[in-house]
Amino acid sequence: MACPRFSIVIATYRRPRQLERCLDAMTRLDYPLELFEVVVVSDELNPVSEEIVGRYAASIPVVLISQDRGGPARARNTGAANSGGQFLLFLDDDCCPQAGWLRHWEAHAGSDPNCAAAGRTENDLRANVFSCASHALVQFVENYFRPGRSGRPPFLASNNLCVPAERFRSIGGFSTKFSRAAAEDRDFCDRWCASGWPLGRTDLPTVLHAHELTLASFWRQHWNYGTGAFQLRLERRSRDQSSQIEGPLFYLGIIGSPWSNERAPRALVLSLLVCLAQVANALGFIAQWRQNREEKQSDASKVHEVR
Numbered sequence: 001m002a003c004p005r006f007s008i009v010i011a012t013y014r015r016p017r018q019l020e021r022c023l024d025a026m027t028r029l030d031y032p033l034e035l036f037e038v039v040v041v042s043d044e045l046n047p048v049s050e051e052i053v054g055r056y057a058a059s060i061p062v063v064l065i066s067q068d069r070g071g072p073a074r075a076r077n078t079g080a081a082n083s084g085g086q087f088l089l090f091l092d093d094d095c096c097p098q099a100g101w102l103r104h105w106e107a108h109a110g111s112d113p114n115c116a117a118a119g120r121t122e123n124d125l126r127a128n129v130f131s132c133a134s135h136a137l138v139q140f141v142e143n144y145f146r147p148g149r150s151g152r153p154p155f156l157a158s159n160n161l162c163v164p165a166e167r168f169r170s171i172g173g174f175s176t177k178f179s180r181a182a183a184e185d186r187d188f189c190d191r192w193c194a195s196g197w198p199l200g201r202t203d204l205p206t207v208l209h210a211h212e213l214t215l216a217s218f219w220r221q222h223w224n225y226g227t228g229a230f231q232l233r234l235e236r237r238s239r240d241q242s243s244q245i246e247g248p249l250f251y252l253g254i255i256g257s258p259w260s261n262e263r264a265p266r267a268l269v270l271s272l273l274v275c276l277a278q279v280a281n282a283l284g285f286i287a288q289w290r291q292n293r294e295e296k297q298s299d300a301s302k303v304h305e306v307r
Contacts, residue, residue: 004061005109006036006102007085007165011075012093013043016052018210023056025096030103038062039083041075073174073184076158080165080173087113088168092159095121095207104204105162115198116163116189118142118156119205129266130213133258133273134221140257144250145186147199153241154199158185160207171195177235182228187235194239222277226284230292251278 008026012019019040026038038060042049045066053064067078080088087109091097101119108117123135138157145155158174171191178184189199213221236243255278258270 004035004037004085006087006089006105007080007083008036008038008089008091009076009079009083010038010040010091010093011043011072011079012040012049013069013072013075014046015093016048018094019049020052021210022091022093022096023052023060023062025098026062027056027059028099029060029097029101030099031106033061036061036102037083037085039079040064041079042066043071043075044069070176071179072158072181073178074176077173077176080168083165086165088163088165090158090161090163091207092209092211094211095159095209096124097160097205097207101205101207104202104206108202108205109162112198112200114164114167115200116156116161116167116192117200117202119160119162119201119207120203121157121160121207121209124208124210125212128213129269129273130215130218131211132262133270133277134211134213134218135209136257136261136270137254137274137277140254144253147201153186153190154193155186155189156199156201158188159209160205161185162205167192167195167197175235178228178231180224180228182224182226183232184228186228187232190236190239190241194241218273218277219280222280223284223287225277226281226286227288229281230285230288234292254278 010019010022023038023040029036040049040053040062042064045068049066050064053062056062063082065078065082067075076090087105089105105119123132125131142155142157145152147154147156173188174184175187178187193199233243255271255274258274259267262270
């Protein structure tokens with residue numbers, strides 16, 4: 001069999017229902033089976049994932065790789081290392097591609113094969129205000145840091161991302177210094193651009209994102225974004241790359257982002273949740289800063305004791 005054109009890498013961790021829904025969508029893709037493969041990476045040894053993937057093995061070219069818990073960046077790298085496609089497509093387990101998804105990616109890859117690009121992500125949980133608030137916030141940030149915006153490092157989310165496989169491997173993939181789903185994609189974009197390669201966006205390859213959130217998980221998600229933002233700041237400093245803090249208009253834009261698609265009073269509720277997300281983000285950043293400082297002090301004390 002010829003090498004597949006696309007390798008779809010799906011990192012998963014304890015979300016069997018979402019994974020099953022994602023793989024079910026794969027069976028409806030309008031694309032030749034011999035031209036793509038699906039590599040599911042379970043971020044733990046989980047018999048449930050084995051059972052789910054096994055059910056789809058007769059319908060689509062899918063394999064499962066299990067590893068000890070290492071975070072989404074490491075899981076994606078594991079999937080990429082075990083893929084044979086010319087292009088890597090990174091997809092979250094709670095995202096379902098539409099039928100023409102691979103056809104659209106094929107057209108994009110054919111027009112610019114050296115470009116890393118993000119497709120369109122639509123919120124599939126309109127009744128969940130936490131999911132809607134988080135989606136509005138992420139969309140605003142993606143647009144604000146869109147490729148081509150002068151003076152700011154571009155940002156592409158990794159839940160619907162197409163990357164030339166050889167170039168991905170040549171820069172070491174995602175940094176495993178990011179142990180959570182937070183800022184590893186921004187760091188990847190930084191290093192991709194530093195290599196002189198193009199980043200882009202395309203609205204046609206669309207996935208439906210069903211990230212179910214409660215108040216507790218919403219808070220935890222944005223706390224994690226804050227810890228990732230601190231780690232990103234450290235990585236940028238290590239590369240002598242500027243990491244400027246955005247001004248008030250940026251944060252006002254985030255808070256006001258729900259009003260572009262919603263009407264009151266729902267827009268007000270979502271704006272309040274976005275404010276809460278910013279508080280969680282800031283506290284997560286501070287917590288990571290304190291942890292980093294304590295680790296440095298501990299290391300310094302150990303060196304002093306040895307001397």
